[in-house]
Amino acid sequence: MRVHHLNCATMCPVGGRLLSGQGSLLDRATLVCHCLLVETGDGLLLVDTGLGIADCADPKGRLGGPFVGITKPRCDPEETAARQVERLGFRRSDVRHVVVTHLDLDHAGGLVDFPDATVHVHEPELDAALARLTLPEKNRYRPEQWAHRPHWARYRASGEPWHGFECVRQLDGLPPEVLMVPLVGHTRGHAGIAVQGDRGWLLHAGDAYFFRDEVDPVAPRCTPGLALFQRLVAIDDEARRRNRDRLQALARDHGAEVRIVCAHDPVELERAQAAAREGA
Numbered sequence: 560m561r562v563h564h565l566n567c568a569t570m571c572p573v574g575g576r577l578l579s580g581q582g583s584l585l586d587r588a589t590l591v592c593h594c595l596l597v598e599t600g601d602g603l604l605l606v607d608t609g610l611g612i613a614d615c616a617d618p619k620g621r622l623g624g625p626f627v628g629i630t631k632p633r634c635d636p637e638e639t640a641a642r643q644v645e646r647l648g649f650r651r652s653d654v655r656h657v658v659v660t661h662l663d664l665d666h667a668g669g670l671v672d673f674p675d676a677t678v679h680v681h682e683p684e685l686d687a688a689l690a691r692l693t694l695p696e697k698n699r700y701r702p703e704q705w706a707h708r709p710h711w712a713r714y715r716a717s718g719e720p721w722h723g724f725e726c727v728r729q730l731d732g733l734p735p736e737v738l739m740v741p742l743v744g745h746t747r748g749h750a751g752i753a754v755q756g757d758r759g760w761l762l763h764a765g766d767a768y769f770f771r772d773e774v775d776p777v778a779p780r781c782t783p784g785l786a787l788f789q790r791l792v793a794i795d796d797e798a799r800r801r802n803r804d805r806l807q808a809l810a811r812d813h814g815a816e817v818r819i820v821c822a823h824d825p826v827e828l829e830r831a832q833a834a835a836r837e838g839a
């Protein structure tokens with residue numbers, strides 16, 4: 560299966576070096592929305608969706624003032640998954656499956672641009688997004704993004720372990736080379752998505768970590784701004800840290816067999832895109 564690495568939204572929050580680890584404190588940092596477009600033998604699969612075309616047209620209305628004020632999304636419709644799929648020569652209707660790491664607004668915005676796709680989701684995440692029990696969850700989950708009533712396919716973890724993680728072995732209608740790996744903490748049902756592409760296993764860890772060096776096998780570290788941010792937005796910070804530590808161990812013990820990426824690190828995205836271009 561061929562895997563494309565797409566950036567489906569760019570956010571430019573203040574915080575400079577505290578977030579990105581480079582530049583001055585006054586610089587704006589750059590956060591991307593790293594999504595995967597996978598060519599399966601039977602149509603396209605999208606892993607996460609970034610922001611959608613409607614979000615770009617009305618960011619405050621659809622995403623809420625606090626999110627827009629803090630993260631300063633660029634809201635360029637050309638960055639949406641829908642437009643990128645078309646630029647690659649496909650039709651939007653070729654995207655028959657979407658698998659989401661979670662349903663935060665910067666991951667679920669593009670769902671509405673693929674209304675006929677089956678949306679595969681870890682069941683505790685769908686329950687949390689529909690219930691919106693707490694104020695932070697009212698802000699992070701936006702019902703407008705699923706008002707079109709997607710065809711949800713929901714899963715609980717079961718099946719054989721994968722590199723020490725519990726996982727869902729088979730997603731309905733998808734090949735066995737696509738796995739859902741629960742990594743809760745950031746949200747109640749957050750999950751990583753593993754894809755065995757033409758270059759081996761790739762684990763999209765979503766928001767289980769934010770900075771590339773957090774899973775460095777030798778000297779893991781995070782910038783202070785992103786460390787604080789992750790702690791503040793986690794629904795269960797202990798579970799989040801435990802899962803991040805398991806990802807570090809995965810990188811250390813199985814780095815040759817499994818590449819790990821997260822959703823928002825621009826350098827990690829560039830490296831993945833360069834490796835895909837070079838066939839590495």
Ligand SMILES: [Zn+2]
Pocket residue numbers: 663665666766822823
């Ligand atoms: Zn996110």
